Amino acid sequence: ILTKCLGLDSQLTTLRHIQHGGWSCALDPILPTLQDMEAVKVVLEATPDTLSYMINVREDKITHVPLMEVVEL
Secondary structure: OHHHHHOOOOOOOOOOOOOOOOOOOOOOOHHHHHHHHHHHHHHHHOOOOOOOEEEEEEOOEEEEEEHHHHHHO
């Protein structure tokens, strides 16, 4: 969709782990998949005027935050 409709080059990356420090847990392979799903949702809802977002986990929920807010922190 990105290449055909918007003329943007894109690559698919599947995350299989998260660097978080500490011990691995059962959520390690699941969280990246949930973040990927949120990222796809954000891209599909995007318009040319939409802000860029960072996908994150906050209080056990997958959320997205405007990238400029992240940079300001």
